[in-house]
Amino acid sequence: MRVVVAGGAGFLGSHLCDRLLDDGEEVVCVDNYLTGRKNNIEHLLGRPGFELLEQDVSEQMTVPGTVDAILEFASPASPLDYARYPIETLKAGSHGTLHALDLARSKGARFLLASTSEVYGDPLVHPQEESYWGHVNPIGPRSMYDEAKRFAEALTTAYRNRHGIDTAIIRIFNTYGPRMRTDDGRAIPAFVSQALRGEPVTVAGDGLQTRSVCYVDDLVEGIVRMLRSGLPGPVNLGNPHEMSIIDTARLVVELIGADVPIKFIPRPGDDPMVRRPDITLARRQLDWEPVIDVRDGLLRTIEWFASELGAGPVPGAA
Numbered sequence: 001m002r003v004v005v006a007g008g009a010g011f012l013g014s015h016l017c018d019r020l021l022d023d024g025e026e027v028v029c030v031d032n033y034l035t036g037r038k039n040n041i042e043h044l045l046g047r048p049g050f051e052l053l054e055q056d057v058s059e060q061m062t063v064p065g066t067v068d069a070i071l072e073f074a075s076p077a078s079p080l081d082y083a084r085y086p087i088e089t090l091k092a093g094s095h096g097t098l099h100a101l102d103l104a105r106s107k108g109a110r111f112l113l114a115s116t117s118e119v120y121g122d123p124l125v126h127p128q129e130e131s132y133w134g135h136v137n138p139i140g141p142r143s144m145y146d147e148a149k150r151f152a153e154a155l156t157t158a159y160r161n162r163h164g165i166d167t168a169i170i171r172i173f174n175t176y177g178p179r180m181r182t183d184d185g186r187a188i189p190a191f192v193s194q195a196l197r198g199e200p201v202t203v204a205g206d207g208l209q210t211r212s213v214c215y216v217d218d219l220v221e222g223i224v225r226m227l228r229s230g231l232p233g234p235v236n237l238g239n240p241h242e243m244s245i246i247d248t249a250r251l252v253v254e255l256i257g258a259d260v261p262i263k264f265i266p267r268p269g270d271d272p273m274v275r276r277p278d279i280t281l282a283r284r285q286l287d288w289e290p291v292i293d294v295r296d297g298l299l300r301t302i303e304w305f306a307s308e309l310g311a312g313p314v315p316g317a318a
């Protein structure tokens with residue numbers, strides 16, 4: 001297969017490029033480096049089967065030659081990033097998805113949309129299953145991201161129904177691992193880089209809000225299975241192991257062996273109180289579930305961040 005990975009220089013996209021190439025596929029990475037980094041895919045330059053195209057998918061998406069599948073991952077994803085780039089985020093979800101769908105249509109390719117648990121908003125149903133319609137503030141501080149992804153799902157559905165495109169929608173829940181930026185603002189990269197630098201870890205509110213975090217390798221396995229399944233979704237992909245944010249911060253500090261306090265900071269507006277995927281569908285249809293324990297995943301992540309930051313050896317990660 002020749003697979004286009006839009007957003008391929010980002011955190012998830014770069015891991016997907018690695019995995020697809022390792023599986024023997026050809027990969028065309030498309031990115032404009034808005035929130036990603038060339039560093040993430042530098043090791044792939046010159047590798048047979050890998051091509052890199054610098055394009056803003058909100059403006060155009062042009063890929064010469066045959067294309068068998070398009071993975072649409074091009075969008076800011078961290079709350080800090082999408083607040084910084086609100087219009088770019090809305091355009092990526094709308095114009096970017098439109099261009100990717102048109103490319104899939106012209107090439108006869110399978111199209112996979114990276115949607116998100118954020119389509120459920122601040123959920124009133126817990127855990128979240130795919131049939132839940134969500135609870136989203138259309139003009140709130142997260143609306144540029146949530147509504148862009150909800151629009152992208154609607155557009156994908158319309159193209160499937162109107163043009164008979166082979167589409168897939170995955171709803172990704174919080175995922176972490178190597179290659180997240182230290183300044184990306186999401187909880188795990190923030191806690192890990194703060195603790196490694198010997199700074200206080202910043203917990204928003206009382207930290208009792210929950211998330212269920214998935215290690216990147218587990219997620220990539222789920223995405224690849226969905227790509228090859230031919231199924232339309234939407235399907236939740238994430239780790240159902242739910243933890244409070246304050247416990248997550250404490251675990252990171254413990255694993256690093258850092259002696260740093262918790263600094264409580266104001267909680268951002270519309271920050272979801274709970275989040276946990278119901279992955280019954282993914283288990284049944286894809287025979288998939290995460291296998292990497294949170295302590296193992298965090299240790300691998302800490303090790304990578306330690307080398308990024310030039311920190312000394314980390315006791316727990318040795």
Ligand code: NAD
Pocket residue numbers: 006007008009010011012013030031032033034035036037055056057058072073074075076077078081092096114115116117171172173174175176
């Ligand atoms: P990321 O910011 O690391 O990666 C996004 C990539 O898209 C970056 O390389 C960025 O430069 C690129 N990009 C953004 N706008 C673009 C544009 N207009 N044209 C071309 N490239 C563009 O974020 P990530 O965590 O890797 O997320 C990737 C995708 O997965 C996003 O669509 C996100 O919504 C989705 N997702 C991620 C998570 C998660 O936990 N990481 C959860 C749910 C959904």
Ligand code: UDP
Pocket residue numbers: 078079174185186187188190191202203204205209211245267268271272
């Ligand atoms: N959070 C935190 N400290 C930080 C960054 C985030 O306490 O430095 C909180 C944030 O308010 C949210 C949770 O951690 O309640 C997860 O935030 P993240 O940005 O990782 O993902 P999302 O909110 O998109 O799930």
